[in-house]
Amino acid sequence: MIPAALQTAIASVPPGAWAVGVSGGADSVALLRLLAGRSDLRLVVVHLDHQTRQGASGDDARFVAALGQQLKVDCVQQQRSEIEPLLTTIPRNLSARYRACRLMLYQQVVDQHQLAGVLLAHHADDQAQTVLHQLLRGSGAGNLGGMSPDGRVGRLRIVRPLLGVDRQKLRGYLADIGQVWCEDVSNRDDHYARNRHRQLLDQFPQVNCAVLELAESMRALQQWIQAQSPQLPQQISLAQLADWPRVVQIQALRRWLIAAGTPPAAVERPVLARLWMMAHDAAAPAQQDFPGPVRVRRRQGVLLVEKGMQNVRSSKSF
Numbered sequence: 001m002i003p004a005a006l007q008t009a010i011a012s013v014p015p016g017a018w019a020v021g022v023s024g025g026a027d028s029v030a031l032l033r034l035l036a037g038r039s040d041l042r043l044v045v046v047h048l049d050h051q052t053r054q055g056a057s058g059d060d061a062r063f064v065a066a067l068g069q070q071l072k073v074d075c076v077q078q079q080r081s082e083i084e085p086l087l088t089t090i091p092r093n094l095s096a097r098y099r100a101c102r103l104m105l106y107q108q109v110v111d112q113h114q115l116a117g118v119l120l121a122h123h124a125d126d127q128a129q130t131v132l133h134q135l136l137r138g139s140g141a142g143n144l145g146g147m148s149p150d151g152r153v154g155r156l157r158i159v160r161p162l163l164g165v166d167r168q169k170l171r172g173y174l175a176d177i178g179q180v181w182c183e184d185v186s187n188r189d190d191h192y193a194r195n196r197h198r199q200l201l202d203q204f205p206q207v208n209c210a211v212l213e214l215a216e217s218m219r220a221l222q223q224w225i226q227a228q229s230p231q232l233p234q235q236i237s238l239a240q241l242a243d244w245p246r247v248v249q250i251q252a253l254r255r256w257l258i259a260a261g262t263p264p265a266a267v268e269r270p271v272l273a274r275l276w277m278m279a280h281d282a283a284a285p286a287q288q289d290f291p292g293p294v295r296v297r298r299r300q301g302v303l304l305v306e307k308g309m310q311n312v313r314s315s316k317s318f
Helices: 004-011 026-035 057-070 080-086 094-113 124-136 167-177 193-203 205-228 246-260 269-280
Strands: 016-021 041-049 074-079 150-153 156-159 287-290 294-299 302-305
Touching: 004 026, 004 167, 016 026, 016 094, 026 041, 026 167, 041 057, 041 080, 041 094, 057 074, 074 080, 074 094, 080 094, 094 156, 124 167, 124 193, 124 205, 193 205, 205 246, 246 269, 246 294, 269 287, 269 294
Parallel strands: 016 041, 041 074
Antiparallel strands: 150 156, 287 294, 294 302
């Protein structure tokens, strides 16, 4: 018998054809087993062999292939060495690099198999760890809402149906059906911040609950901010921009900068803070370069982009 919380989570996945990211760990194995019980889904398992742990990751790949065969689900596997050279930019941070490789592989599979997007097994404990990590980094409200249950990275739609389910429910389900999984020993390595955060949250469940409540509040706040933030034209009247609350200004400037050609991933707090100061402080440089590259100029009470504004819908001042 599948617990009600898991039934509700899996029922939230829209019918259709989906990729499923399966690492071989308990969470993704549980997600795949639950999804495989739905007749209105066409699934393609996607697994990236990160080629780590002295080759032990290859055992995970073989396990995932065997599980896919058992469940009669198509399986696509590739090694990191095949994907990494295709990245436009290779992050120095290994975790970020592995994530970039996975996202590229997911996009490839979604395109090749004409799928709606990818389903990932992030759960409530992962959400708490993500928010705690952002909190400790001093992130603003925009990053404290955690992972989206249904969002996009570029063209790739990412759905996380298990965000409301805790890790123990997933492992309990696997134990009930007698399903084994692969245990990644690196999950116990204190060298990684995510593992230290997990241990902290496991030790203090009340902190885990508080962090999840914070994430819910921040998501609601962010939805309000997005609803209030206008689509800015190419030339921004600084006097009218100042009429809005700062959080609304920041969100509107973020959209404006992305429309100008700055990659969304590059629009971080320091970038937005610099643009906001440029709009409000006459002592700030009147011409500055932002990622993209995008050159912004302040002139006679107006903020404008000198190049790279191909995607802005309107060029009229307001």
